[in-house]
Every structure is written in structure tokens, then in C-alpha cells.
Amino acid sequence: MWQPLWAHGGLLMLVCFLAFARLASGPWYQTYNPLGASLLDGWPVAWEVEYYLDLIPAFLGDAPPAHGMGLVHTRTFPHLYLTSVIYAWTGSAYWSFVAVDLGMWFLAGVATYHAARRLDAPATTAALAAALVVSSPILISNMWRHDLHAANFSTMPIGLWAALTLVDEVRERVSLAASLGFLLFLLSVGYQYQWVLAPVIGVLLALQPRFRWVERAAIFAGAMLLYVCGETLMRTLLDLSGFGVDRYAEVVQKPVHLALQRFLSVRSLADLQQTLPGVALVIETFHAYHPLVYGVALIGLVFSSWRVRLMALAASAAALFSVTLYPAPWTAMSAFPLIYLGAATTCVATGRAVVRGAQQLVQSLGLHSRLGNAGDRVALAVSAPLAVVLGALPNQDLVGRTEFMLRWFSYYAPGPLF
DSSP: OHHHHHHHHHHHHHHHHHHHHHHHHOOHHHHHOGGGEEEETTEEEEGGGHHHHTHHHHHTTSSOOTTOOOHHHHTTHHHHHHHHHHHHHHSOHHHHHHHHHHHHHHHHHHHHHHHHHHTTOOHHHHHHHHHHHHTSHHHHTTTTTOSSHHHHHTHHHHHHHHHHHHHHHOOSHHHHHHHHHHHHHHHHTTTSTHHHHHHHHHHHHHTOTTSOHHHHHHHHHHHHHHHHHHHHHHHHHHHHTTOOOOGGGGOSOOHHHHHHHHHHTOOSHHHHHHHSOOHHHHHHHHHHHOHHHHHHHHHHHHTSOHHHHHHHHHHHHHHHHHHHHSOOHHHHTTTHHHHHHHHHHHHHHHHHHHHHHHHHHHHHTTOOOOOTTHHHHHHHHHHHHHHHHHHHGGGGGGGTOOHHHHHHHHTTSOSTTO
């Protein structure tokens, strides 16, 4: 019992350190993009926070939203509602956003750990994967911006853990389809990761031997149908409730509409080639994670189980296609829980290889190896520092080296600001 408790406590301490160390040194985004900054309760935030402040009194029943409720709001619906509730208790909008971002950031690490264990990863590998996730640029770069991106991005590992649990545990076909459909709906109000997780769910169902192929297809189709019905119902209820949407609230477009517009515009083979991901987007993905981190992750994925490899391939393909519609580093990193699991796998495998090498060397010298249980500690002494190095690469701004983070964000906003 104490081991998981200490592990979760250590994860929480890592999240808090990475967050508050940046607050102490100055939020890098506001420092290096002053034109994109605003103030909330006297603290610097990204200007996009104004999208959400309008909804806080609406959720508390004080006033209707002045600009309606569009996709920019519904894709962060539960997080924005929770922020509003915390604001009612604290009276501080700034620290209410902080609480939600930090809490969801921590849960992303917890979900990564348990998802990795579901994928038969050893406890050490799962723990290192969780640590790499919480130290990843997709989360650290968006803390203190207060546009709930840290909370939104956290839903991918949480959704992955939920999908694995449902497919492994739910035996009845209709219940599984309904549960997966509801999960996809929840992801749609938690940053649209349903389109990345849907092919991953398809892989999980395809590899699930307890169902026939026709049953697997029916479960997947039923889940997608229920998701579409749920999203349509929510939009209809919002419209009937008087939450009309004006142009200001429609700053974010739906992925399906973007994809349809892109494919309907195809008139030639050259147009089709521009629609599909190219080498440049693959290179951008490498740099979004950091080339060394991504390279190490690919090595680990190659030696992972078929289930992990296919899931990572499906999520990465969805991420690459998403980048063609919305070029941003966090879009390129949509498969990040599985990628970091691959990186952790390489770290642990390296530690074990060092132990095996030491044992073989001792035996070749005619000596008796007395490593025993100490071998596990030696392997951890090798793998943990490797993971620390990988986790430190995107966090160099804490020691004044901002090159990686500036390059990371420049994929989304190139130009004089960066």
C-alpha cells in the first residue's frame, strides 16, 4: 500500500516543482511573448483567458454568457465548470485556473502509470513513463497561461487509461459500446481527443479475442454513433437554452469540418499530396518531443508488444493528420502517453542490459556474481538517470536556456514574437 502512495506523492511533488519553479522564475510565455499576455487578478496570463472568463458567472447563475457558448468553450466544458465552482469558493479566478490545471496535470501522470500497467509494463517502466509525461513540453509549456490547455491535454492519457480498462473489463457488448461512446463524448468536451483515441480503440477491439470480428465492428460503430448523438444532443440543448453563438465564440473550428473542407477542396493528385502529412510534419513532430526523446521512444516502441506498437502507430497517424489541419506542437504530440511509454521502456531496457553485461563480465572472469536482488537496484540506478536526462531536455528554461521552448512554440506562432 505504501509503495503506490509514495509513488503518487512523488509524482505530485514533481508536478508542483515544475509548475512553481516556473512561476518563481517568471512565466516564460508571457516574458517572451508580451503582446500575447494579459492580466488576471494582477498576474500575467495569456490573452486567450478572456474566452473563458465570460463563462464563469454563467456557470454560477449570475449572468448569461455575453458571447454564447461555442466550440472554444464546449471543448473545455468540465474544466471550465470546475474552475467556476472553485472560484465560487475562493473568489480568485487566477488561482481557480491554477487548481484545475495542476490537478489535471497530476492526474495525467497517474493515468499514464495505470495505462502502462494495463499494457503489461513493469512498475518501474510505468513510473518513469508517468514522470516523463508530467515533465513533457505539452504540459509544462501551457502552465500559467490560464487557457486550461494543461487541463485539456491531460485528458489524452486519462482517456487512454479509461479505454484500456473498458475494453479489458466490460464483457457485455452493448454495455461496452455504450461505455466507449460515452468516453468519446467526454473527450469531445475535454479537447477533442476523441479523434485520436478512436483509432486506438479500434486497435484495442481488433486485438480483443473474446469477440468475433463482426461483434468488434458493431461495438466500434455503436460507440461512434452514440458519441455523435451525444454531441448533437448537447449542441441542441445549448441552442434551445439560449446560448447563441456569435463570431467571437466560434474562434475554434470543428476537426470534422476542417477535414471535410480539406478533402472537398482536392481537385488533383498534387492537392491530395498536400492534404496528406509530409516529411516536414514528421520532422516537426520529432522536434516537438525533442529529437533525442523521440528517437529513444521509437527504440522502445520497436521492442514493445504488438498491442503497444499498433496503438502508438494509430495514435501517431491521427496526430500527423491533425497537424495538417491545425499546425501546432501540441497537436503533433497528441500520441504523447504512448510515445513516453516507449521512451521509458528504452530507459529500463538499458538498465537491465547494463546489469546483464556486468554479470556476463563477472562470469567470464571466473568469478561468481552476487548481484541477486541488487541487480534490480543497479538497473534502476542506470534507467532513472536516463529518464531524468530525457525529462530535463524540455525543461532547460528553468536554468535560463529557453531555446527549446521558444522553438517549440514557434511552430504555432512563427514570426517576430519568437
